[in-house]
Amino acid sequence: MAFDLGQAVHDRRTELGISQTELARRARMTQPQVSKLELGGTVPTLPLLARLAEALDASLNIALDGDTSTVAFIAHAA
Template sequence: MAGHTRWTTVRASTRARGISESPETARRREEIRLSFDLGQAVYDRRAELGISQTEPARRAGMTQPQVSKLELGGTMPTLPLLARLARALDASLNLELDGETSKVVFTAHTPAA
């Protein structure tokens, strides 16, 4: 079971038993969820472009292992790095954060007419 899915299952089980989680656990769970959502968005856009991890890494001034770690949800990049990554993926980065839900999408730039 993937880490994100396992955390979600554990949280649901904990809530069903009436056990409340600590604020630190809740904060960490949210960080993991956001990191995973971002990583999935990077992977989806890169796959849409049909390029390897090396290409966006080169374009964004990163290394391939850094892109890999980001795609796996293992890191939360800074805003300047997110801006470079969006440029490297020829897209706009769209974040929707609303309570316990989030949506992270790289939207392809439309070609100039």
């Protein structure tokens, strides 16, 4: 699941056209923390997930079904 989450963060960040540094600023993280997260090297806490969703102007949807997980940031309506 860590890899799926990291990919979802990367995808939404690039969709917004912002750098890892900008996302880190918005989510009150460091750029190395964002990089590690995007590479699937860490599983964030619930408060950090909430900050990431806010920083990415999106809702976070996580679906777990046995060994399968789906993670997606859904953009807020404009």
